[in-house]
Amino acid sequence: MVIDYIGNYMEGDAWEGLCDEWYRERYQSEGYQKIPSIAGGDAGIEGFTHTGIVYQCYCPERGYADNELYEHLRKKMTTDINKLIDGKYKERLISLGVPKIQEWHFVTPEYKDSKILIHAKNKTDLVLQKKADSPKDFDYIADNFKIIVKVAEDFKLEFTRLFRSKCSDVKLDLTLKNTSEIDWEKCDSEKAENIKRKVRAVMGNISVDDMNYKDIVRRYIEYYMRGREILSDLHVSFPRIYEEIQELESTCKNEVEIRTKMNVDKSINGKLFSELIKEFGDRLESEFDNLSFASVSELKQDMVGSWLADCSMEFR
Structure with missing residues (x-):
């Protein structure tokens, strides 16, 4: 696995930088745009593409037991999805040029309990229900919106390309x-x-x-x-x-x-x-x-x- 070679738990800033490299490499042709966390806030996401993909990354502070890790991942996902469906963040997303959101990616080094996938499905249903109840207020959310949990292993190809092209500061x-x-x-x-x-x-x-x-x-x-x-x-x-x-x-x-x-x-x-x-x-x-x-x-x-x-x- 990728994390076996880069360290299971990196510091948050380093993980955020690595995720930016991976998304830039994979989605550059789709107009990937990184959002700085300053100057008005990041609107609860790290970056977006012009095809409707947004993502939020999270790296645990240390190695946790399986259930403890799940609780931290669950809490982080809940917090950021609450931002996504908050009216004031809608305006921020629109001002940044974020198109109608098709996919919301939650990117973490790894997860050890499949309950996080169930939580992602529940949060997807929550967002879609909000949209169904108030279509005008949630017109920035696509009808087929979904939350996807992604881990370091999903970016193995990008990691290899960046490593060999020497475009990444991460050392294997x-x-x-x-x-x-x-x-x-x-x-x-x-x-x-x-x-x-x-x-x-x-x-x-x-x-x-x-x-x-x-x-x-x-x-x-x-x-x-x-x-x-x-x-x-x-x-x-x-x-x-x-x-x-x-x-x-x-x-x-x-x-x-x-x-x-x-x-x-x-x-x-x-x-x-x-x-x-x-x-x-x-x-x-x-x-x-x-x-x-x-x-x-x-x-x-x-x-x-x-x-x-x-x-x-x-x-x-």
Whole structure:
């Protein structure tokens, strides 16, 4: 899910800015217009299109239990729908050039209780009943008006486009979704032996009983296993971003293979290893500057772990 990579609960202003980016990207051809919250108020909405879509965004202040989150979402939706059907807001909407409202979107990172959908339906019925009772007073509401609850996942395509075009300041954090402990002892024995052998070569054929050697081996086995999980999740969630990272990794892997296999001076193994890691990290950071610092660091070590585990990085 999108929120697994941007943080479940962002600050309200940041969430509002992100929603604006998504709506601008999706509805620009429909004359999307952002409404500043100053100079007369926003009339209970964040923005609108010339095709009759308006939206209001809301980000919870912190992580709530399912029912508690529902109550906060319910309260916010109720408050803003009450604004929508208030006569003084009608005049404000008209003055802003908002056309007859077909859809009212309630945009939040996620919801965990389907009762919010029932509440949205009840509020839709309320608005339509108001219009039926007083058509002239509610002529700014369409006959087919509806309230739609939208979440971050609904804007995955827009998020990917903005990320790759570098038109968004939001940084993708690949480490948020993978916080569980890795059982490195479950690593494939052949891969583990490759990592042990190559780490020893880099460290100058150090004793297998050396504690630093054991720690580095454990870390790279964990990097190798965690990297597989991260890329697998990324492949499902953001396939285009995954493909571009894989393309860069594949190019760098070929260079690593050639440079390590051509190196005949064992005394510079450590120096060469450090150079390769830095170069790959620099290229990741340069080409994917919308990745968080933690993501670049994680991906860098994960890829090195995979190069040690297979035949790409080969030290004598």
